[in-house]
Amino acid sequence: MIATILRQTPEDERAGIAAWRQLTDILAQRGNQLSDQDIHRSLRALAVLRAKVPERVRRDCAEAVAQRGRFAPLVAFYANDVPAVSATMLRHAKLAEADWLALLPSTGPMARSVLAGRKDLPEGVRRALVALGAASVALPQPVAAPEVVPVLADAAAPAPDTGHSQISELVRRIDKFQASRAQPSAAQDLRSAFVFETGPDGIICWVDGITRGAAIGLSIAEAAYGGEPGVDGVAAGAFRQRAEMVNARMILEGMPADSGEWRFSALPWFDPATGQFCGYRGNARRPYRNETPYGRGAADEAGDSIRQLIHELRSPLNAISGFAQIIAGQMFGPVNQSYRAMAESIISDAAAVQAIIDDLQTAAQSGGPGDNTTPGEIVDIDALLRHVEADLEPLLSDNRVDLNVSRVGGPFRVRADDAGARRMIGRLLTALVDVSQAGTMVVGQLVCEPLPDDMLQLRVVRPSTIRFATASDLLDPGFSPEGEAPGAAILSLGFSLRLVDSLARGVGGRLDIGHNALTLFLPSANAEGEAGLDIQRGEESRVPEKG
Incomplete structure (x- = not known):
């Protein structure tokens, strides 16, 4: 087989790519079974073909055989290609310790920098890399700088987490975007x-x-x-x-x-x-001001990127939900009961994901300078809380957790819009129920007392699973407390607390993380409500009697 390939002279690029792929695949699978002469001829042919084969093809071939990359001469050959091809092979190749030690002297600084970042190499190979000196590594692994957390003033930045999910990574991108908006002076250091x-x-x-x-x-x-x-x-x-x-x-x-x-x-x-x-x-x-459309800065581009990502998530979700509704509603004819049940489950899951996307969009849009607005709507938090408690009954039953929020004082009127207040309170309580252990109770107080800052408070005692967690842990999107419920929210406790704080600050409130409890502060509207009632009573008293 290999002799047949070597006898042919590629006439065009397509033939050269085919020969490259065939030789690479044969050496990766049966390199240890070939004679030295065939190995030398094959590697020589690959060296001649390399200039004629596009980098993209060479990189794809390296990726295809990397997991099977146990033939040291082929790994060494790819290790001396351009950085993109070399790194693709060296990140996953698995060789014996003796083969690695024989290969290292023939590799360049770029290849060694990739190997220095691997944690699965034999100890002897790691010692050899150290012995070669720091100057032999072109790109040492960077030390991650702590990110600024623009949520609570007393909260330290969360520690980097290499195992976070895609959702957690999106949360970090939102935080980075908001921090860049909040610190425009950083552009002077570019x-x-x-x-x-x-x-x-x-x-x-x-x-x-x-x-x-x-x-x-x-x-x-x-x-x-x-x-x-x-x-x-x-x-x-x-x-x-x-x-x-x-x-x-x-x-x-x-x-x-x-x-x-x-x-x-x-x-x-x-x-x-x-x-x-x-x-x-x-x-x-750096681009001049007139080269940036409408003077848009980097922070605006980051916001556009997040909004585009949310749009790309929402579009296929709507399509999936729409088809499921067609099936569940039997709009095109009778459908088997099992398929209808499956469609209804998809509709329910799609609604849950839609709520998550809405939360992501809210987090991306809030928290920047100028976002704090005081809505004119007055909401009765006592009545709203009763609705939230009713909505949480299925979750409480599934997690075997009780919820008890007592009322102290009153009335409980705040300046906020109804939808935002419902999201704040619902997200806060849902997140704390999610991390509570089965058989426990989430205890809270709704307090309205004459305070210096005239704020209504919703205090919720920390569940035992997060009793001793630091503020930075609670705000970390990758934090997973011990005992977290299997059905815990995909957006995590950290994201939920950040979202609640952003929404609260949008109406002039805040979320405080204390040692024993989490407290949501919302601006009281009792004085305005009483003034409105007085005006109403006054108007009623001036209505003339008939007859």
Whole structure:
């Protein structure tokens, strides 16, 4: 088989790609069974084909055989490719310790930086990487900086969590967006310019003026989409033509001083002796004000990204729910009972997910400067709380948890809109019921007393599972208290508390996390309510009697 492949000379790119895939697959599966001569000829053929096979194809092949990458010569061959291909292979390849030790001297700094980040390598290999010295690692693993938590003033930032879910990651993105809106002065610390150089493959291999990790390894040969780090189609098109790039767009991630949008210009350069294309050399700067549409800043772009993500979640959800309603309603004819039951379950689940998406959208839109508004609507929290308690009865029954909220004082009127107040109280109580152990009771008090700040309070005693948790733990989207109920809300306790606080601050209130209880403060409207009643009584007293 391999002799047949080697005898053929690829006539075009398609044939070269086919030969590359076949040789890679054979070496990955049966490399240890081939003769030394066949191995040498196969690797030589791959080396000749590499310049003719697109990087995307080489990267896909590396990803396809990485899990089966137990043939050391093939791993070594891919390890000396461009960074994107090399990293794909080295992140997952599994070799014996002796093979790793033999391979390390032939790898470059970029490949060693990938291996240095792996936790599953033999101890001998890790010692060898340390012995090679820090200078041999091009991109050491970054130390994550604590994120700013713009919720409670006395809460520390949550610790990084490598095991958080996609929802938790979205929560972190919302927090980062809101923190950037709340701290506009941070833009003054942004770096303003840098210079760079790429290889013939378009990968940035040298940079000066910013942190190396922000740009090294980024490709200017392929366009990036969806707000991901990379360049726009202008740069990618110019690269294919080996043409000059003028004011192309680049997005970087990394430290706050380096990340964000850049404009860059670059020229191709060629070997004076051979005329061979060697790459691009260029410089980058921050965009001018007139180059940003309508003066929109990076924070607005982050908000647009979150809103776009929410839109992409909502659209397929509506379609799924709509089809389920058609089936459950038998709109196109009779449907089997089991299918109708399944459709009704889908409708119920879709409604729950819809509520989650609404919460995400609310969190993305609230919490910034100027969001605090005082609505004119007056809500009776006592009556609203009774409705919430009735809505929670199925959840309380499923979790075998009791809820007891006593009333102290009154009346319980606040300045807020009905929907927002219902969401605040419902989300707070639901989250605390979710983390309560079966057979326990969630105890609270609704208090309305003459206070200096004239605030109504809803105090809820901490469930035993979070009795000793710190404020930073409770606000961490990845925090999972011991004893959490199996059906706990997907958006977690941390997200729920952040959402409640954002909604409360929107009407002039707040959520405080105390040592023994969580307290929701809402602005009292009792004085306004009494004034309204006095006016009404006065008008009634002036109505003339008939006859």
